Amino acid sequence: MADNHHKIIIIGSGPAGFTAALYNARANLKPVIFEGMQPGGQLTITTEVENYPGFEHGIQGPALMDIMRKQAHRFGAESIYKEITEVDFSHRPFVLKTYDDVYTADAVIVATGASAKLLGLESEKKYMGYGVSACATCDGFFFKNQKVLVVGGGDTAMEEATYLTNHAYEVTIIHRREGFRSSSIMLNRAQKNPKIKFLLNKTIKEVLGVEQNGIKRMTGVLLEDTRDHSTEELKSDGLFIGIGHQPNTAIFKGQLDMDEVGYLKVKPGSTYTNIEGVFAAGDVSDSKYRQAVTAAGSGCMASIDAERWLEAQE
Numbered sequence: 001m002a003d004n005h006h007k008i009i010i011i012g013s014g015p016a017g018f019t020a021a022l023y024n025a026r027a028n029l030k031p032v033i034f035e036g037m038q039p040g041g042q043l044t045i046t047t048e049v050e051n052y053p054g055f056e057h058g059i060q061g062p063a064l065m066d067i068m069r070k071q072a073h074r075f076g077a078e079s080i081y082k083e084i085t086e087v088d089f090s091h092r093p094f095v096l097k098t099y100d101d102v103y104t105a106d107a108v109i110v111a112t113g114a115s116a117k118l119l120g121l122e123s124e125k126k127y128m129g130y131g132v133s134a135c136a137t138c139d140g141f142f143f144k145n146q147k148v149l150v151v152g153g154g155d156t157a158m159e160e161a162t163y164l165t166n167h168a169y170e171v172t173i174i175h176r177r178e179g180f181r182s183s184s185i186m187l188n189r190a191q192k193n194p195k196i197k198f199l200l201n202k203t204i205k206e207v208l209g210v211e212q213n214g215i216k217r218m219t220g221v222l223l224e225d226t227r228d229h230s231t232e233e234l235k236s237d238g239l240f241i242g243i244g245h246q247p248n249t250a251i252f253k254g255q256l257d258m259d260e261v262g263y264l265k266v267k268p269g270s271t272y273t274n275i276e277g278v279f280a281a282g283d284v285s286d287s288k289y290r291q292a293v294t295a296a297g298s299g300c301m302a303s304i305d306a307e308r309w310l311e312a313q314e
Helices: 015-026 041-045 061-074 122-126 136-143 155-164 184-192 292-313
Strands: 005-011 032-034 078-080 086-088 094-097 102-110 114-116 147-151 170-175 196-200 202-212 215-225 231-235 238-241 245-247 278-280
Touching: 005 015, 005 094, 005 292, 015 032, 015 041, 015 061, 015 102, 015 292, 041 061, 041 114, 061 078, 102 292, 122 202, 136 155, 136 238, 147 155, 155 170, 155 184, 155 238, 170 202, 184 196, 215 238, 278 292
Parallel strands: 005 032, 005 102, 032 078, 102 278, 147 170, 147 238, 170 196
Antiparallel strands: 086 094, 094 102, 114 245, 202 215, 215 231
C-alpha cells in the first residue's frame, strides 16, 4: 500500500490533466496521471487541431496529446494506464481504486473531461473526423462554403448551427420533433439566420460516405421520418452532433458538488471543489467553453492551487 501512495494523483489525461501534471512535476511533486479509458482525452478523436496556440500549421489531435504527455513525463510525471473506478474523499489520505489496485493521495486533481453525446451509430463512428464532428468551434473552419447538417433541438444545436454559418453556405438543423428544448433567445437567433434551414420530425438512421484509396469522407445521411417512417437520403459535406455533452463524473456522485447535468462546481476564481484537497480542471467543470486551450489553462490553475494547498498542510 505504501508503494501506492502519492502526494498528488491526477485523474484524466486530456489537456487539463497533462498541463496539471507538467506544472506539478516541475514543482517536484512527482504526480501520477491515471490515463483512463481514453488516454489523451477527446482530442484523440479529433483529426486536425488548428486553434491550439504554438502550432502555426496545425497539428493532429493525437500528436498534440502525445507531445503534452512526453513533456510532463520529461519532468518526472508518471502515467498509469488504468481507469479509476471508485473514490473515497471522506478522509485523508484520499483513497482511489482501479479494477485491481488501491491507491492513496494527499491531493487529487479531477480532469476526467466530458464526452459529447453521440447518436450511437456505427457509421457515425466510422466518419468521425471525416465529415462528422461534435465540435463546431473546433472543426467549422474545414467546411468553408460547404453544406452541413446539425442534429439536435437544444441550445447546443442552435449555438453550433449559428456558429457554422460563419463558414458554411448552408446549415440544416435536423430535429426529431417540432418542439425545441432550446431557450427562445437561441432559437430565435437561429430562425432569423438566412443560412439556417430546419428539417423537423426526422432522425438520422445512417451516415453515408465513400472510401477511395484509403481516404474516407462523409457524403450525406439517411433520414427517417418519425411520423410515417419513410426514409430519404440527404447530401451533405458535414454532420455536427449537437445533442449536448455529458461530464465524466459518475464516480464522484454524492461526494463532489455538481450541477444538475453533472458538471463539477468549483469555488469562483479557483479550481477548489467542495472537498479540501480535491481540485477540478478542464471540461469536467466547464460547460461553457470546452476548448483544449481553456482546459490546459485550468489544468495550470489546478496544479498551482494543489501545490499551494499541500504547502499549507505541511
